[in-house]
Amino acid sequence: MKNERRVLKGAPLAALCLSAVTLSACGGDGGSKSDGAVSLPQLTAASAGKLGSCTDLASRISYPNTTIASAASVAAGVLTVAGKPVPAHCLVKGSMFQRTGTVDGQSYAIGFEMRLPVDWNGRFFYQANGGLDGAVVTATGGVGGGGPLDNALNQGFAVISSDAGHGAATPLFGLDPQARLDYGYQASGKLAPMAKSVIQTAYGKGPDRSYFGGCSNGGRHTMVAAARYGDQFDGYLVGDPGFRLPLAAIANIAGSQAYAALASTPGDISTGFTAAERALVSNAVLDKCDALDGAKDGLVQDTSACQAAFNLDRDVPSCGAQGRDGTCLSAAQKTSIGQLFSGAVNSSNTKFYSSFPYDAGLGTGNWAFWKFFSPLQLDSGAVAMIWKVPPVNPATFNGATFALTSSIDTLLAQVAATDGTYTESAMSFMLPPHLTDYSTVKNRGAKMMLYHGTSDPIFSSDDTKAWYDNLRTANGGDASGFARYYQVPGMNHCSGGPATDQFDMLTPLVNWVEKGQAPERVVASARGAGNAGGANADVPASWSATRTRPLCPYPQVAKYNGSGSIEDAANFSCK
Numbered sequence: 218m219k220n221e222r223r224v225l226k227g228a229p230l231a232a233l234c235l236s237a238v239t240l241s242a243c244g245g246d247g248g249s250k251s252d253g254a255v256s257l258p259q260l261t262a263a264s265a266g267k268l269g270s271c272t273d274l275a276s277r278i279s280y281p282n283t284t285i286a287s288a289a290s291v292a293a294g295v296l297t298v299a300g301k302p303v304p305a306h307c308l309v310k311g312s313m314f315q316r317t318g319t320v321d322g323q324s325y326a327i328g329f330e331m332r333l334p335v336d337w338n339g340r341f342f343y344q345a346n347g348g349l350d351g352a353v354v355t356a357t358g359g360v361g362g363g364g365p366l367d368n369a370l371n372q373g374f375a376v377i378s379s380d381a382g383h384g385a386a387t388p389l390f391g392l393d394p395q396a397r398l399d400y401g402y403q404a405s406g407k408l409a410p411m412a413k414s415v416i417q418t419a420y421g422k423g424p425d426r427s428y429f430g431g432c433s434n435g436g437r438h439t440m441v442a443a444a445r446y447g448d449q450f451d452g453y454l455v456g457d458p459g460f461r462l463p464l465a466a467i468a469n470i471a472g473s474q475a476y477a478a479l480a481s482t483p484g485d486i487s488t489g490f491t492a493a494e495r496a497l498v499s500n501a502v503l504d505k506c507d508a509l510d511g512a513k514d515g516l517v518q519d520t521s522a523c524q525a526a527f528n529l530d531r532d533v534p535s536c537g538a539q540g541r542d543g544t545c546l547s548a549a550q551k552t553s554i555g556q557l558f559s560g561a562v563n564s565s566n567t568k569f570y571s572s573f574p575y576d577a578g579l580g581t582g583n584w585a586f587w588k589f590f591s592p593l594q595l596d597s598g599a600v601a602m603i604w605k606v607p608p609v610n611p612a613t614f615n616g617a618t619f620a621l622t623s624s625i626d627t628l629l630a631q632v633a634a635t636d637g638t639y640t641e642s643a644m645s646f647m648l649p650p651h652l653t654d655y656s657t658v659k660n661r662g663a664k665m666m667l668y669h670g671t672s673d674p675i676f677s678s679d680d681t682k683a684w685y686d687n688l689r690t691a692n693g694g695d696a697s698g699f700a701r702y703y704q705v706p707g708m709n710h711c712s713g714g715p716a717t718d719q720f721d722m723l724t725p726l727v728n729w730v731e732k733g734q735a736p737e738r739v740v741a742s743a744r745g746a747g748n749a750g751g752a753n754a755d756v757p758a759s760w761s762a763t764r765t766r767p768l769c770p771y772p773q774v775a776k777y778n779g780s781g782s783i784e785d786a787a788n789f790s791c792k
Contacts, residue, residue, distance in 0.1 A: 258662030262731040263339030263425035271307035299749040318393035338373030341424035345431030345438035351386035361722035363712025364750025391603030401646030432456030444649035447657030455667040466596040468561035468570035473592035493543030511777035571680035578672025578714035604643030606634040653691040665700040670708025717741040738767040
């Protein structure tokens with residue numbers, strides 16, 4: 218790769234830090250075994266450049282299967298982030314691989330936009346979008362968490378965003394076999410070299426360093442790109458990844474069936490686990506787990522210890538003769554909800570998706586949206602039309618009926634199936650080809666940073682933690698030299714929840730990739746009233762509006778030092 222050099226850590230202390238004996242003290246993963254002394258390449262830093270011109274780019278860009286629709290100058294301040302003006306840049310819009318679908322006869326293309334700063338930092342950021350894609354979201358490049366105070370474009374990156382190969386955020390594109398593959402992984406593989414060619418044309422040189430990042434499905438895109446295109450990018454920022462998305466969606470559908478059976482109001486599955494009941498459980502979790510990190514502060518830092526300390530059946534009151542009144546759970550609720558948190562199972566009682574940790578954030582509206590609305594209106598369509606083989610007939614499809622009446626066993630078989638039209642299964646095109654082989658990333662000196670909210674209700678942080686544990690095992694017990702995972706206590710899906718959910722992980726990722734500065738902790742802030750990035754309504758009134766906490770590389774957790782304000786990250790250590 219360009220500007221890549223292999224640097225053996227020459228300083229005595231640095232050399233010692235590569236050994237298994239001292240990895241923990243030097244920022245390893247908390248005392249796990251290493252496969253011996255490890256020397257990974259150190260990549261050099263990017264060098265800045267200047268955009269020569271913009272409006273003539275549309276005529277100067279030439280790349281196979283690519284149509285450039287426009288190139289226009291955007292003045293400083295047209296875009297803002299947290300009230301600050303984003304610098305002047307060039308907006309390039311285009312598409313790749315225009316075609317007509319072989320099954321539905323619809324028009325398809327991979328639509329994109331690129332934003333090229335006048336003052337460029339020499340870096341490229343691939344913005345992986347969430348949900349079903351289907352729209353070219355403004356290419357600014359997320360830095361992680363909620364209510365961002367900065368973005369990649371503002372930092373000087375050239376940024377691309379795409380619709381992943383279909384022009385509407387509905388599951389109908391799943392009828393087209395190629396659109397399925399573009400959504401799964403092929404669009405990013407086609408766009409990345411094209412984008413680098415555009416950068417070469419615009420600045421007279423290609424990017425020195427390239428980064429890929431996103432949250433939710435964007436986190437899945439990022440994990441898949443690291444596995445499939447590990448030679449294309451130097452840093453990967455993975456947020457709340459749905460990297461086993463078809464199984465997570467089916468697990469959520471299974472949950473909808475369980476909540477429907479518990480519902481006190483037929484047709485409203487949210488009454489199977491009401492807001493009052495969820496607050497009851499959330500408070501019970503805090504009662505058992507809040508102080509495990511040394512401070513009673515409304516956060517469960519030691520998530521693993523909490524799962525051992527909290528027991529739904531024992532620690533939440535059971536309803537008696539009064540029935541369900543918001544102060545207790547029925548026996549049926551305890552059985553069903555306990556099973557869902559333990560992990561969705563098939564008819565043979567075999568778990569097919571991850572457990573979910575009990576945490577303080579399950580009382581929020583975000584949690585309720587993903588558990589009660591999403592399976593009926595979002596997951597059902599994705600499973601039925603994008604991942605199932607064969608897909609359903611859209612003309613007769615009803616999302617709620619599909620979710621509440623489908624056989625879970627049948628859905629699991631169908632997302633793993635192929636036929637003569639759909640020759641690659643969803644379990645192939647949506648997932649990394651090998652869940653723990655990131656050797657290309659590791660061996661060339663690239664880095665991965667992952668984060669996940671422990672109150673994410675749709676993609677479980679337990680699933681990401683299990684993946685990281687397996688990655689550690691596949692790398693001799695220690696993957697911290699190239700990949701680190703950070704849990705965000707209380708955070709819901711990508712943002713929100715009673716959490717310090719505002720943070721920048723892109724800057725420490727760049728420093729790790731280009732300077733060799735391993736990220737020992739990332740400071741995150743609460744978004745209380747007046748926050749420049751937007752207030753988080755889930756921040757408790759008892760917290761400081763500007764509370765900070767360290768996000769620690771797993772398996773370390775933030776522990777209170779025993780003195781000083783509990784509102785200040787400086788008084789917490791990663792242990």
